[in-house]
Amino acid sequence: MPRLMLHLHSLLVQEQRRLVLWAPVGLALGAVLYFGLLHTEPNLPVGFVLPCGVAVLASIAAWRRRYSLWGRLLWGGCITVAIGFAAAWGGTHRHTPMPDLPRFATEIAGTVQAIALLPPEDGMDAPFQRRVDLAQAVFYNALDDGMPPLRRVLSVYLQPNDPAALRVGDHLRVKALLQPPPFPVLPGARDRQFEAWFANQAGSGRALGFVQLVVLAQGHKLQLRFENLRERINARIHTILPGPEGGVAATVLVGASETVEKQLREDFAASGLAHLLAVAGLHLGIVMGLVMAASRLLLATTEYTALRWPCKALAAFCAWGAGLVYVLLTGAHLPAQRSLLMAAVAVLGIAAGRRVVSMRGLAVAACVLVLWMPQVVMGVAFQMSMAAVMALVAGYEVLQPKLMRWRASTTGLGHWLAWHSVVLALTSVLAGCATLPVAMAHFGVIQPFFVVANMVAVPLMAVWIMPLGLIALAFMPLHMDAPFLWLLGVGIRPIIWLAHMVAHWPAARVVVPHMPRWGLLAVMLGLCWICLWRQRWRWAGCAGLVLGVVSPWLLVQPDVIISPDGGLVGVRESDKIYVMGQSRAARPVMQAWGQYFAQPVGIFPPEGETPDGALTCGAENTPDTCVALLHGQDVVVRRQDASDGRLLLPVDICTGADVVISVAPLRASCLNAPIRLDRFSAWENGAEAIFLHKSGNVLRTDRAWRGQRPWVLKPGGHGMPVLPLAPSE
Template sequence: MLNPMSVMVLFEGEHRRLVLWVPVMLALGALAYFLWPCEPGWGVGVVLPAVVAGLCLGACFCWPHSLLARLPGGVGVALAVGFGVAWLAAHRQPPMPELPRRGTEVTGIVRDIAYFPAPMEQGGLMRRITLAQAVLHDFVDDGMQPLRRTLDIRLVPQDSVALLPGDGVRVRAVLQPPPFPALPGGRDRQFEAWFSGRAGSGYAQEPVLVESGPQPSAFGASQVLDTLRERVDARIRHVLPGASGAVVATVLDGRAEAVPQSVREDFAASGLAHLLAVAGLHLGIVMGAAMLVCRMVLATWEYAALRWPCKAVSAFVAWVVGGGYVLLTGVHLPAERSWLMSSIVVFGLMVGRRAVSMRGLALAATLMLLVAPQVVLDVAFQMSMAAVIALVAGYEVLHPRLLRGLSGLAGVRQTLVRHGLMLVLTSLLAGTATLPVVMAHFGVVQPFFVLANLVAVPLMALWIMPLGLIALLAMPLHADGPFLHLMNGGVRIVLWLAHCVAGWPGARIVVPAMPGWGLGAVLLGLCWLCLWRGAWRWWGMPVVLLGTITPWLMTQPDILISPDGQLMGVRDAATLRVMGHARDERVVKAAWAQATALPVSDFPAKGVAGAETADGSLICGEGEVAGTCALLRHGQEVVLRIHDSSDGRAALPNNVCAQAAAVVSVAPLRESCLDVPVRLDRFTAWRGGAQAVFLAHGVRVTSDRQRRGERVWVLKPGGHGMPTLPLAQAE
């Protein structure tokens, strides 16, 4: 057993690593706010963190030489700051507006244009525009101010009107707010929309009209960048149509919407999905190529080679080029983290100091959490940080041993072996560290990621990205065609590799949903394992392993109910039986299949005599009431009303519900089954969102609203937001 004094001795031995825990504490503070059971007011959100931070700072100043005071004081300050910054970030967002539930004329300014594959029967590409300063033209919203949030509108397939960012447009569209999670604890698109500034999405009912005349510009430099990205994307699609051209556009301008779903699945199953997300790999290649070219040019200039700090100048030029690439590709989170870390390295080179990678990562994470604390729940942030922290810590330990092991080799042989081993080591470290994060967010494991990356990463570094940079430089001169075609050749090899590896047996292993505390245990254990240097760092390994196996330790729900109450799924040993129909049926089924790691099969939507599962636990159509099923499991009987043409006005007979412990209905239950302890119907889903029913120890129901609570980003029942009120009449 360790006593407090021995623990303090351990911390004193790691005192230079304590600063690395600042972003971890900030993230925990922000996470405490986001997981708070209800929305805290000013007192809890601002005043309490300020008081705690002040008291902890006071303790640090009163006992500046006592680690026993400075350590908890610093932890308290970081936690309080993280909580307060998260509260401020959530409350400075504009409210979610109430959107009309019918076709409405919408005018606004095009902020962005995205292309994505059309359905199989239509073929080609479809467009989705992002509208800013949107105004809704109907009798309810007459005289309203422009929306402070953006709208994503999918255009009709036959719409060929030329559009550019900054154009004013008018379109008739059907709008809908961000959807509720498909199951309790599922992906929260309302949270994502709240912090991304989106009000909702929709689809156009007719071709868009471009409004003439000057349009108000509120974007400035962002509009210029969006226009540039659109032109680069259009040029690439013109030269390279098809799936490979979409991948080329992804790595050069960050637009991944046009990549076909089949290609995405191949990349995901082969462990190459990171190639479709502009991150540290792409930015490192771009900055490395820029620094190499600049260094060679300066070396050929005698005056500069003798008088200038060529290494520092080349690093600065690479930093500027990397920043331009980040802007061109849409300023995604992993690219932001990589560019911030490179800024630390460049600054260290310019002032003649040694750049510490782990401290650079900590500083980059701290800045990102202070500016946008909501990234703590973002999959890109979690994967990026997990991969980099594992790489830095792994190379701190293994790189010296690798060099000693290769000391017996010399010349080209040593270089080839060293680069090969470093490539394998990089893939192992990054892939293993991000594996639990992939399991938690995507429900899959890719066991062959190392083999695929051994070929794909060198191709990306030595062939695809260098030719892509040359193509971008040659694009203003219309001389980019040959370089794009050469780049396309390398991309086709990667596509073939991803397809082959994805076709291997066991290339994609599905896993059940990981609980949030399991993912938190993995990330905290990984931080403990990588941030310390002493032997006690290995205490984090059991925590990581425990978090990784939590998907198989959790009890799976027996019944799932969609957010609108119109779809229900019954889980058995090998299949998820889905009954009913819903508007977002495809999305809900995909989320349920991922969460349960089971294939989805449709069960008869209406009660058909004799319809039952192989084990006889689910039987439909045997009673005297059509459209009902009976589930018998764990000694509990559940009545499922999967179809009702009377909208609940025809009451269920008493004998149907006599032995039932619960009844679930797609229609209002009204006067049906009043004596049943648990009654779930359309109104229950309207109030509480998606439902999960557990039958192992009695009937236990968990709803989405119970999991998320009453928060500023959670829409009111039915998906209602803040009414958009018109301007007051002038007196």
């Protein structure tokens, strides 16, 4: 043990200049500890005051042990984890509680905050559907009379044939049927209530009538101006480029990704080109690179400015200003904000004469982002962005000397093209391999041909699509943008064709089961271990990567699952998931189940049995009841009951049943069954999963899995009641 500690100490001494790079990792671990491991929400003293006190005490201890490497490592880790925990608690409680939305059709009045055009589902001849985000919404019904305006945003889907001409800032009134953010379809599945809490969303709804404009848009707020500008540019793009080319062009120029058709989006995802439809570092880097090159060339054309002004620094600041406008124009989404923050660090490095692309710049950007919005550590955008950039920086730290020697030793056009092809392939491999486990965890897919698609699509995006798009935006006020948009569409068509072709190759989209949280954590820590160190011990992080990648197959999956509303019951066998029952949300629930288990999902007929005979429905004069024999356990499922549970299940079916599930209330049926689940239990506990085993069955519920947290709605999806304002005297 002393020799091992001495060896570790020598390794840390060699890597001591890299220890500061682990500060954002500690902050992220503190946020993960708060968001992912707690089941009860801590109060102010425990959630914020105690971590801050720990950080202060650890800072004092670190100062007193500043000459000890182990002391700095230990107490520095305590500081960052405590600060990350406190930042997560503060970021959570900055948001207002979820309101209790009406469960019946009601009149809504609010101010239009954003307008989104959604592609038609019935073909290109159908009109685009509009979705409006309403701020300061007020409900007009007897229960909510006198209520204060909501401090969260409501998303309302308008009727396709609504003739109202809307602009951001308009005050409108519409009758709609609202619903809160949905519950997870499985314990441990995607939590849309968590996402809605931090996105300041209150829920969504569908309009039952036409919109009535109350007050037209007034004021000159910067946000309103940019939103209206985005809407006009989006409409202009779709006028010149109808079809899928217009959706891709609107995505990269104004961030209107919702206009991309579903099939095209799936093709981009299956071919590994989904990042082209998410405005982030790639698009911002191209925009800033073009503006910086043009600005520096313009400054160098004049002898006075070339000799007396810091042209490189000025061009970098101009490029960052253009990047800021581009981020605002595309909606200022989180990946774009992260990229703009990293670009700011790079610009400051250029101005100070420091190296621009470095792991320290990435660490500074990550620290600021986690402290500002700690919930990003749980999102796919932050994880994929950080994994890709970290892998690129670490990879080129090792490969760049060899690449530069090879480039200096070769001449000619052929060698130049070969060098750029190799660099592009290396970039795609590094970024793709680093983000592949993250895509497995969040999307349940692997795209093995991403390198082939990116080697063609990314250069075309950099040298053709984005330059022509910027030129079109510049000429749009002069109404001279049509030729450039047409050429832009010409460049988009090959990418669409490539995405479609690669997506239909054999094994282009390999589905994998759900990755547990500890598997994703092992992947991210292993990747950080490989990228943040420089010595040979960095390769020990491969163990974390391998453990995380194989974790979906190490996880024991449930055998029976119940939807959050209790209307659907799924019985999982080795080759398929058989679903019984009825639900208004049957389609999204079944899709989510299929992605979670990486198995096909199908509705089981009212009568029949599976090929192996494990599941039988409609036998023994019980047309609405199915019986399954799984792992030696008898599972009884009542899939439909017109009497709403007043008709009891037969005694012979209940005898010997280990699990009894009913889409209607069970009431007095099968009282001796060890596990009894019905509509009431689903209403109270959310989605439920049953693990069958001969030694004993285990029931896991969504409410027990997530615990009592601010973003978890009450049973039935109820939130905080919207109380009316007190009457004024």
